[in-house]
Amino acid sequence: MRWMDAPRPIMALSPMADFTDLPFCRLVRECSGKEVIIFREMASAEAIIRGNQRTDKICELDPVEHPVVQQLFGSDPMAMAEAAKIVMQAHSPDGIDINMGCPVPKAVNQFNGASLMKDVERASEIVKAVKDAINVPLSVKTRLGWSEPGDVVEFVKRLEEAGADAIEIHGRTKTQGYSGIADWEAAGKAISKLSIPAFVNGDIIDDITAKEALSKSGAQGFLIARGALGRPWIFKRIKESLETGKDPGDPSIEEKMEIMLKHAEYQVEVYGEKGLIKLRKHLPWYFKNITGFRQFRADAVTVSSIKDIKELFRKVLSRSA
Numbered sequence: 001m002r003w004m005d006a007p008r009p010i011m012a013l014s015p016m017a018d019f020t021d022l023p024f025c026r027l028v029r030e031c032s033g034k035e036v037i038i039f040r041e042m043a044s045a046e047a048i049i050r051g052n053q054r055t056d057k058i059c060e061l062d063p064v065e066h067p068v069v070q071q072l073f074g075s076d077p078m079a080m081a082e083a084a085k086i087v088m089q090a091h092s093p094d095g096i097d098i099n100m101g102c103p104v105p106k107a108v109n110q111f112n113g114a115s116l117m118k119d120v121e122r123a124s125e126i127v128k129a130v131k132d133a134i135n136v137p138l139s140v141k142t143r144l145g146w147s148e149p150g151d152v153v154e155f156v157k158r159l160e161e162a163g164a165d166a167i168e169i170h171g172r173t174k175t176q177g178y179s180g181i182a183d184w185e186a187a188g189k190a191i192s193k194l195s196i197p198a199f200v201n202g203d204i205i206d207d208i209t210a211k212e213a214l215s216k217s218g219a220q221g222f223l224i225a226r227g228a229l230g231r232p233w234i235f236k237r238i239k240e241s242l243e244t245g246k247d248p249g250d251p252s253i254e255e256k257m258e259i260m261l262k263h264a265e266y267q268v269e270v271y272g273e274k275g276l277i278k279l280r281k282h283l284p285w286y287f288k289n290i291t292g293f294r295q296f297r298a299d300a301v302t303v304s305s306i307k308d309i310k311e312l313f314r315k316v317l318s319r320s321a
Ligand SMILES: Cc1cc2nc3c(=O)[nH]c(=O)nc-3n(C[C@H](O)[C@H](O)[C@H](O)COP(=O)(O)O)c2cc1C
Pocket: 014, 015, 016, 017, 018, 019, 040, 041, 042, 071, 099, 101, 102, 141, 170, 201, 202, 203, 204, 223, 224, 225, 226, 227
């Protein structure tokens, strides 16, 4: 079954550079269940073609991650197609996604990411070329437009005509970056014109926002990015809430600590000891609202061993006692 044909509403982990890597995605799968579609962080098509080892590592998958979609970024249709082929051969994800929404200057200045919204011809060429190169579904993740929120309507229609199998829309323009609030209705205006499945993204953090985003956009599902950081169980919580009308809430502080230790263990498995340094940026997300959060955050950026993490937990528990 194609990932976009899974039962509705489809719930997906949105791609986040430096965050949705193997250890975190594995944890999301284990804490949130088998239905979640996992989107891996963007990988550079040019780097994949050059055989860059770091980029190849970014695309490495654990078998439990399926169904999983690998996102690519780039601006040259042939290079994107070549990179998609290489990734398929080496790692067999269940889908390839193209980043046409990243607003960071490094992406935009090289005519990829969000800048593709200003060049629909090139964007369509990329879709055609990649689609011809792979035998799994091809999706595109984009925004409402460069600066005009209505631009996405025509843009995604053209991508559908070029052969895209699904579209994900973050309800902000490139100019907005992450400011303001995501406009799910504006995403819906584009979604209503498409025949292919389309998904809404931006500011979804729980069952209430998920329901509202789905009803305002008419999307077949949603993607969550920041709302899943430090909350790898979020999809299970939302699913239960939507199905039963009862929100099971977050795990207890002790359960969260167990999950964090598992996260640490996976980091070390994948990256060796330096995995714990890479874990530092995740830790504050787990305890966003605890008493003494500022101190916790300051301590979290110094951990370099499991012993340090356990010491951090001891401090949290003694403060909350
Ligand atoms: C740290 C970070 C890294 C991100 N990296 C990517 C990326 O690699 N590819 C992508 O399409 N979007 C990326 N995004 C955008 C998110 O996938 C998502 O569209 C955006 O954060 C809005 O959703 P949210 O409100 O659920 O966070 C990133 C966002 C964050 C915060």
